[in-house]
Amino acid sequence: MFGSWTAERNVSVFCESDDNPNGPPTADLYQGRQVAEGGRFCDQRQFHMPFLNEFKLAGSYLLRYGIDVGAVLQSYPGLERVITWQPAANLFPNGQRTQAQTIVLNEPGSLYSERWNQLDMNVKKNIPYGHGKVHTFQLDIFNVFNSNAIRTMTDTVGTSLGQVTAILPGRFPRIAYQFKW
Numbered sequence: 734m735f736g737s738w739t740a741e742r743n744v745s746v747f748c749e750s751d752d753n754p755n756g757p758p759t760a761d762l763y764q765g766r767q768v769a770e771g772g773r774f775c776d777q778r779q780f781h782m783p784f785l786n787e788f789k790l791a792g793s794y795l796l797r798y799g800i801d802v803g804a805v806l807q808s809y810p811g812l813e814r815v816i817t818w819q820p821a822a823n824l825f826p827n828g829q830r831t832q833a834q835t836i837v838l839n840e841p842g843s844l845y846s847e848r849w850n851q852l853d854m855n856v857k858k859n860i861p862y863g864h865g866k867v868h869t870f871q872l873d874i875f876n877v878f879n880s881n882a883i884r885t886m887t888d889t890v891g892t893s894l895g896q897v898t899a900i901l902p903g904r905f906p907r908i909a910y911q912f913k914w
Contacts, residue, residue, distance in 0.1 A: 734791070736788070737788070738786065766813055769837045772837070774841055787808065787810060799858060800858050801858070807851045808849075809850075815844075817890065818838055818889070850882070851876050854877050857869060869912075876902060884900055886898055
């Protein structure tokens with residue numbers, strides 16, 4: 734049996750471009766998530782950015798008759814949600830704008846989706862055959878609890894704000910056979 738725990742905290746500072754008070758979103762250099770480039774949220778050191786914890790536990794046990802059972806439990810933090818808004822062109826003078834604006838509405842580190850967990854299990858039987866040859870039959874079941882944790886959702890203000898765009902795949906089995914010689 735073995736396990737791991739990872740805690741990470743990513744704090745971005747993108748204040749070099751301070752000519753736009755709205756701070757248009759750009760991709761973070763480390764994680765690729767949206768951060769404000771300039772504007773009121775450009776320095777994330779000014780906000781509470783929590784540590785995100787990830788846990789993993791795995792193990793296997795050899796039963797009688799050469800049957801091996803194993804399990805992997807994974808627990809991941811929810812992704813940070815950055816809510817953005819793009820004002821319509823009719824809100825600008827003469828109903829026109831020179832370029833589209835995307836405005837970040839929530840403070841960095843203030844909104845996250847829910848934590849998601851997954852348990853995978855397997856059963857394996859090795860059958861020796863001849864000199865150094867082994868037949869292996871295996872059954873894996875991924876997402877044993879059939880969790881449908883939300884992975885991503887729409888974060889743009891509009892009729893689809895908060896709409897789920899991806900969930901954890903449902904329970905599914907895999908049957909495998911391997912022959913080593």
